[in-house]
Amino acid sequence: MNFEIVELFSIILFFISFFGLITSKKALKSIVFTLLLQTAVVMFFLSIGFGENILPPIGEYVANPDYVHRVADPLPQALMLTAIIIGVSVSAINIVMLMTIFRKHKTTDWDIIKKENMG
Amino acid sequence: MIQVLLVLWLAMAMMIVFERKIAKIIIFFGIFSLITSFCFLLLGSPDVAMAEAAVSVFTTIFFVVCFEKYHNLGVDKTTEPPPKLKVLTFLKTYTLPLVFSGFLFMLFLYFIPEYTVNTYLKTQYIAMFARDVGGENVVTAIYLGYRVYDTLFEALILVVSVIAVSHMSWYEGVSVKDDTDVEIDGTEMAIFTLRIVCPLLLIFGIYLIANGQLTPGGGFQGGVVIATFFICRYLIYDIYDIRIGRIIRIEELVFAVTTLLAVFIVFLGASAYMPANYLTIFQDVYLVLMNALIGMKVACAFFIIFYRYIGIERK
Amino acid sequence: MLAYFVIIPVLIAVFLYLFSSAKSGRILAILIQAALVAFSYYLFSLSRVEEIVTVIGIYDGDLGIVLMSDNLSSSFILLTSFIFLITSIYSFHENNKRLFWFLLFLWEGLLIGIFLTRDFFNIFVLMEVLAIVVVILIMFNRENRNLYDGIIYLMANLVAIQFYLFGVGYVYMITGTLDMYLAAQYIAQFDRSALILPYALIMTGIAFKCALLPLFSWLPKAHGTPSAPSSVSAILSGLHIKSSVYLFLRIQQVFQDISAREFFLVIGIATGIVGFIMALSQKDLKLILAYHTISQVGLIMAALNIGDFYSHIGGLYHIFNHALFKSCLFLSAGVIAEIYKTREVYKIRGVFKEAPIIGLATILAVFGITGAPLFNGSISKYFIATNTNWLLNAILIFMSLGTIISFIKYSSILWGKSSAGETSITIDKCRQLTTLILGLFCFFGGIFGAQFIEFLFNVQVSMNFIGYLEKVLVFAISLTVGYLIYTHFIKTSSLLGRICKARLNFRGMCASMGIFFMAILMITGYFYS
Numbered sequence: 001m002n003f004e005i006v007e008l009f010s011i012i013l014f015f016i017s018f019f020g021l022i023t024s025k026k027a028l029k030s031i032v033f034t035l036l037l038q039t040a041v042v043m044f045f046l047s048i049g050f051g052e053n054i055l056p057p058i059g060e061y062v063a064n065p066d067y068v069h070r071v072a073d074p075l076p077q078a079l080m081l082t083a084i085i086i087g088v089s090v091s092a093i094n095i096v097m098l099m100t101i102f103r104k105h106k107t108t109d110w111d112i113i114k115k116e117n118m119g
Numbered sequence: 120m121i122q123v124l125l126v127l128w129l130a131m132a133m134m135i136v137f138e139r140k141i142a143k144i145i146i147f148f149g150i151f152s153l154i155t156s157f158c159f160l161l162l163g164s165p166d167v168a169m170a171e172a173a174v175s176v177f178t179t180i181f182f183v184v185c186f187e188k189y190h191n192l193g194v195d196k197t198t199e200p201p202p203k204l205k206v207l208t209f210l211k212t213y214t215l216p217l218v219f220s221g222f223l224f225m226l227f228l229y230f231i232p233e234y235t236v237n238t239y240l241k242t243q244y245i246a247m248f249a250r251d252v253g254g255e256n257v258v259t260a261i262y263l264g265y266r267v268y269d270t271l272f273e274a275l276i277l278v279v280s281v282i283a284v285s286h287m288s289w290y291e292g293v294s295v296k297d298d299t300d301v302e303i304d305g306t307e308m309a310i311f312t313l314r315i316v317c318p319l320l321l322i323f324g325i326y327l328i329a330n331g332q333l334t335p336g337g338g339f340q341g342g343v344v345i346a347t348f349f350i351c352r353y354l355i356y357d358i359y360d361i362r363i364g365r366i367i368r369i370e371e372l373v374f375a376v377t378t379l380l381a382v383f384i385v386f387l388g389a390s391a392y393m394p395a396n397y398l399t400i401f402q403d404v405y406l407v408l409m410n411a412l413i414g415m416k417v418a419c420a421f422f423i424i425f426y427r428y429i430g431i432e433r434k
Numbered sequence: 435m436l437a438y439f440v441i442i443p444v445l446i447a448v449f450l451y452l453f454s455s456a457k458s459g460r461i462l463a464i465l466i467q468a469a470l471v472a473f474s475y476y477l478f479s480l481s482r483v484e485e486i487v488t489v490i491g492i493y494d495g496d497l498g499i500v501l502m503s504d505n506l507s508s509s510f511i512l513l514t515s516f517i518f519l520i521t522s523i524y525s526f527h528e529n530n531k532r533l534f535w536f537l538l539f540l541w542e543g544l545l546i547g548i549f550l551t552r553d554f555f556n557i558f559v560l561m562e563v564l565a566i567v568v569v570i571l572i573m574f575n576r577e578n579r580n581l582y583d584g585i586i587y588l589m590a591n592l593v594a595i596q597f598y599l600f601g602v603g604y605v606y607m608i609t610g611t612l613d614m615y616l617a618a619q620y621i622a623q624f625d626r627s628a629l630i631l632p633y634a635l636i637m638t639g640i641a642f643k644c645a646l647l648p649l650f651s652w653l654p655k656a657h658g659t660p661s662a663p664s665s666v667s668a669i670l671s672g673l674h675i676k677s678s679v680y681l682f683l684r685i686q687q688v689f690q691d692i693s694a695r696e697f698f699l700v701i702g703i704a705t706g707i708v709g710f711i712m713a714l715s716q717k718d719l720k721l722i723l724a725y726h727t728i729s730q731v732g733l734i735m736a737a738l739n740i741g742d743f744y745s746h747i748g749g750l751y752h753i754f755n756h757a758l759f760k761s762c763l764f765l766s767a768g769v770i771a772e773i774y775k776t777r778e779v780y781k782i783r784g785v786f787k788e789a790p791i792i793g794l795a796t797i798l799a800v801f802g803i804t805g806a807p808l809f810n811g812s813i814s815k816y817f818i819a820t821n822t823n824w825l826l827n828a829i830l831i832f833m834s835l836g837t838i839i840s841f842i843k844y845s846s847i848l849w850g851k852s853s854a855g856e857t858s859i860t861i862d863k864c865r866q867l868t869t870l871i872l873g874l875f876c877f878f879g880g881i882f883g884a885q886f887i888e889f890l891f892n893v894q895v896s897m898n899f900i901g902y903l904e905k906v907l908v909f910a911i912s913l914t915v916g917y918l919i920y921t922h923f924i925k926t927s928s929l930l931g932r933i934c935k936a937r938l939n940f941r942g943m944c945a946s947m948g949i950f951f952m953a954i955l956m957i958t959g960y961f962y963s
Contacts, residue, residue: 006162009125011227013132014600019220020136021593021944023213027585028141028185030940032148034589035178036132037596039155042171045603046162049236054163057257058335062245072163073241076606078261079555080167082273083599085339085417086562088174089280090592092424093566095185096284097585099431102189104581114939117582216945223948226955230963232628237610237620243497251493268437268490268499272547272559275444279540279566282533287584289576368452375448378441386437388492 006047013040027101027108031094038087045076045083121161128154141189145182149175165335166258169327173343177421180350184428253402254332262337263409267381274413277420278374281367284424288431313351320348324414331410332403338410342417349422353429363423370419377412380405436488436501436550439477439511443470443543451536460526463535467519470542474508474515481508482892500552500613506750507549509890510680513757514549517673518542521665524765524868528663534574541567541669548677554602554612557681558595561643565591568674572662579661587656590642590943594649597951598639604632618688626691627963633689634955638947640685641954643678646698646735647705648946650728651938654712658724660777664768667720671727672761676753679734692962694954699739703829705732710836714843715930719767719777722844723760726803726837730756733833737818740826747895748817751887755810755879759802762872766796769865774853779843784852791866793848798873800845802880804838807906810879810886816905817887817895831908838916 017036024030049072057074061067098108105113131151138144152175159168244265248257252264262270324344331337353361383389384405393401446466450459480486485504503511522538544567547560565588573584606612608628609620621629645653657670686693709729716722734756737749769792770785771777786793798809805811819830879886887895938946 005122006125006158008228009129011224012129014596015220015224015227016129016132016136018223018944018948019216022216022220022941022948023136024941026141027940028182029144030589032135032144032182034592034596035148036135036151037593039152041596041599041603042167043155043158043162044600045606046159046164046167048603048607049238049241050162056163056165056335057245058165058333059255062255062257063249068242068245071241071245073238074244074257074261075240075612076603077164077167077258078266079269080164081170081258081262081339082269082555082559084167084170084174085273086276086559087592088178089276089420089424090562090566090588091178092181093280093283093287093569094585094589094592095181096428096431097287097581097588099185099188099428100287100289101581101585108189110939110941113582114937117580219945219948223952226952227631230631230634230955230959232604232608232631233625234608234628236607239610240496241610243494247494247497251497265491265493265498266555269556269559271441272544272556272563275540276559276563276566278448279563279570283566283570286533286570286576287573287581371448371452375445375452378445378448382441385491386441391492 004047004050006050007044010040010043010047013043025109025111027098027110027113028095030110031091031098034094035087035091038083042080042083045080046072048076049073121158124154124158124161128158141186145179145186148182149179152178164258166256166337166340169336169340170343173340173347176347177343177425180425181428184425188428188431252406253399254406256332256334256337259332259337259406259410263406264385267385267409270413271378271381274374274377274416277416278371281370281420281423284427285363285367288427310355313355317348317351317355320344320351324348324418328410328414329407332406338413339417341410342414343421345414345418346421346425349418350425353426361426363426366419366423370416370423373412373416373419377409377416380409380412436477436486436503437490439473439550440543440547443539443546447536447539447543450539451532454532459532459535463539464519464522464526466539467515467522467542471512471515471519474511474546477503478508478512481505496611496613496616499556500615501550502552502615503550505892506683507680509754510549510676511546513676513754514542514545514673517669517757517761520868520872521668521761521765523864524668525663525665526864527862528665528865534571534663537567537571541571545673545677549680552614554605554614554617558599558602561591561595561598564674564677565595568656568670571666572656572659572670574663574666575661577661580659583655583659586940586943587652589940590652593944594639594642594947596639597635597642597947601632601635601637601639604635608632614684614688618690621688622691627959629689629692630955630958630963633692633694634951634958636685637682637694637954638951640678640682641701641950642947643675644682644731644735645675645705645728646701646732646950647708648950649943650705650709651943651946653728654721654724655937657727658718658720660720664720664764664771667724667768668761668764671723671764672757675727675731676757679731679738679753682735683738692958694958694961695739695741697954697957699736702732702735702737702739703833705729706736706833707732707836710833710840713840714836717778717780719771719779719782719844719847720764722779722840723763723767726840727756727760729833729837730760730803733818733830740818740822742821744817744820744895745822747887747891747893748814748820750891751817751883752811752814754886754890755802755814755876758810758872758879759799759876762795762799762869762876763803765865765872766792766799766869769861769869770796770847773861779847782847782853783850785848787852789861789866791870792861795866795869795873797845797848798876800841802876804841805834805905805909807902807909808877808880810876810883812902812905812909813880813883813887813897816897816902819905820901831912834909835912835916838912839920842916842920 017033020033054072055070057071135147156168156172248260252260324341327336327341481503487502489498489500491498544560544564569584569588573579609617611617642649706729713722713725734749734752737745774782801809802811805815819827
């Protein structure tokens with residue numbers, strides 16, 4: 001076992017939202033939990049190479065060799081920009097599908113939606 | 120500092136998990152996203168913090184509209200569970216999942232590898248980006264230069280999700296309350312504030328896009344901010360006759376132009392043919408142009424999604 | 435150069451959507467598909483000789499995104515463009531909506547992207563775009579769609595992909611690269627116990643995409659939903675699921691030292707058996723085929739993880755065969771459902787009288803999937819079982835018996851008196867032609883099996899005539915046994931009716947992801963730490 005504090009917190013959040021996913025009966029809550037899961041992963045990526053007094057990878061000092069070890073890793077940040085946009089667009093589709101389902105079945109309860117779809 | 124924020128962050132997540140009322144969950148989720156974005160700032164990534172803050176505005180809007188529409192589209196026929204939790208039912212429904220996810224968590228911690236973070240790629244990027252792509256923002260240099268291939272698909276995902284949202288919101292049943300839209304009744308104060316904030320949003324968005332290669336921000340963040348500008352205008356002036364089909368066409372055209380630009384400049388390596396004294400200007404023009412195109416695309420996409428949400432009763 | 439194989443279909447999709455009318459757009463689309471087949475054949479012939487590697491942009495290799503085409507990926511690309519050409523000819527008259535052609539081209543480009551890429555994060559992005567494209571296509575017909583299937587598919591995908599992304603984070607943390615090839619080189623220097631967690635996380639995501647045992651609940655919902663055009667179902671079952679199997683192969687190569695072969699062998703066999711039991715209990719034409727996809731993917735996974743050279747080749751060849759006969763079956767099922775206006779197996783009779791060519795294609799494909807002698811399924815099943823011990827051999831025969839029983843049930847629609855109403859629908863020529871072509875490919879893939887394998891995978895294989903004859907005998911015996919079981923037990927059993935209702939809800943799916951993750955983590959941890 002060997003971890004940084006931010007990493008530990010992101011793992012805790014990952015499993016909190018996993019717990020939420022396996023218990024929530026309401027579909028809207030499930031969508032919120034998928035977003036929480038996403039946030040946990042983003043936080044984990046950004047925690048890679050985290051240290052005290054970290055500097056953002058922006059500006060003229062970046063190329064200065066004295067600062068290189070203090071600059072945050074730019075690659076996970078670029079990746080997570082992509083991941084965040086993907087997460088919000090998928091959630092937007094999920095919510096709109098949920099709204100259409102709600103119009104038809106007048107409920108957001110997973111079990112009832114499933115039962116009405118089977119029968 | 121960051122430890123305190125992280126504890127708050129987790130506490131917020133716990134409150135979301137154990138809250139039963141949808142309205143409260145939405146509010147908590149907004150606060151949670153705000154704390155998240157502060158954490159990102161402290162982790163040395165202002166770009167992602169800005170994106171998270173801007174995007175969380177939209178997710179909250181989506182959830183609020185969805186919640187609002189619950190009342191517009193019909194009554195929830197499942198009766199709400201009793202608000203007070205009894206200890207026994209709590210244990211019954213939550214014990215097994217709690218034990219299971221706790222066990223998974225411990226297992227996860229046990230297997231976390233012994234490692235030293237490999238910083239080879241980071242040093243490479245920091246050393247090379249000024250020559251290869253230009254600008255002063257390494258993150259922008261990566262997503263518009265080294266990994267522009269990913270960024271194209273990210274832009275594509277917005278095109279596709281706009282289509283998906285307008286495809287999925289179709290419903291064969293009778294339209295409910297055709298004439299009602301979101302009412303902003305009796306909130307002159309809010310309208311007044313919006314009128315003041317609105318131009319500021321536009322200026323801020325354009326600033327973010329234009330300085331994407333120098334400061335935190337860029338096409339995505341600026342685009343989302345500009346989309347909020349359009350939404351504010353929509354709320355102030357109650358515009359109903361927006362031709363959504365035309366905006367979708369513009370969005371796709373912008374996507375095609377973005378792709379072609381990326382292909383000609385990055386894939387074919389146009390900067391290799393540039394004379395050395397024009398190289399910096401060329402690179403800056405490329406970065407600003409790319410950011411502006413992506414910003415336009417994102418603004419269009421988010422506005423269309425918002426518009427479809429608001430008008431889900433319409434055909 | 436390789437990036438254009440992805441970018442050009444995407445750009446063509448956008449331009450067709452923006453600037454073409456529906457009619458001319460369709461003809462143009464098919465011409466471009468044909469050109470793509472030619473180009474991918476060109477790529478294939480180049481990649482047979484040596485690997486083609488391109489970095490996007492003019493950057494150093496480890497900074498940019500790297501695309502690579504070797505023999506395996508280029509043969510997959512060839513298959514992709516072929517199946518897309520066939521299905522777009524099939525839906526020439528069916529779909530005149532521009533949106534359909536837009537999504538079809540996007541789908542093709544993105545699938546080719548998956549086969550070409552060597553970058554972990556790029557795979558994540560592509561899989562997400564693919565998920566959205568697929569969800570629009572399976573919800574395409576607005577009138578009879580069932581949005582529950584769509585939302586389950588998309589949300590469960592989102593959860594599974596977060597497991598994958600978490601694993602990628604650990605890979606980046608440890609190795610400092612996102613490139614698969616470089617990561618495999620760095621990983622070789624590490625202690626094996628450092629890789630267990632990322633391996634388990636990544637494999638949970640990929641196994642969900644492959645629909646392995648506890649994680650397959652989304653697949654029949656997505657592949658058999660009534661609102662999807664049958665061409666979409668054909669591509670989904672024939673190709674789309676194979677892209678995940680391809681990723682599985684690639685990632686197993688990266689984590690060579692700790693690849694949990696035995697675990698995936700057992701899971702694959704279990705998936706195969708559960709898949710056909712579920713298929714036996716279905717009444718809906720499309721759902722039977724969808725559950726059979728699960729079963730066949732289980733067989734393929736088992737074959738790829740036996741660890742023997744012949745089984746590996748057999749598994750790969752079975753991927754291609756399955757693409758051919760499953761898409762043939764789905765396409766013909768679409769036509770049959772349109773003629774009879776129902777999809778229930780027991781209500782459809784006499785397809786041979788109503789539509790002889792469709793019936794012929796169906797029977798060819800059924801021979802292929804059951805592994806009848808002289809058909810392509812038999813060749814791949816023969817190679818899978820060449821060097822296996824008796825236990826595995828018996829299990830494979832049992833799985834093949836299950837397939838035979840449920841396809842006896844399926845092919846009962848072909849004979850008997852026609853049960854269609856008086857309304858005579860003229861069957862589209864394009865549809866008859868394409869299903870027949872696919873059916874004939876199933877036949878020729880059997881006759882020229884060894885040659886096809888040499889053409890596709892560039893390896894020499896030889897078949898033992900006596901061994902093959904033994905297979906023929908086993909097939910004949912299991913056909914009789916299967917027929918007897920079908921008439922005496924299956925038709926009268928009430929247990930199957932109850933199995934057919936068993937499906938997981940969203941919570942159950944998330945929990946099963948957790949269970950799978952736990953299992954693979956504990957097993958790899960036990961054996962390799």
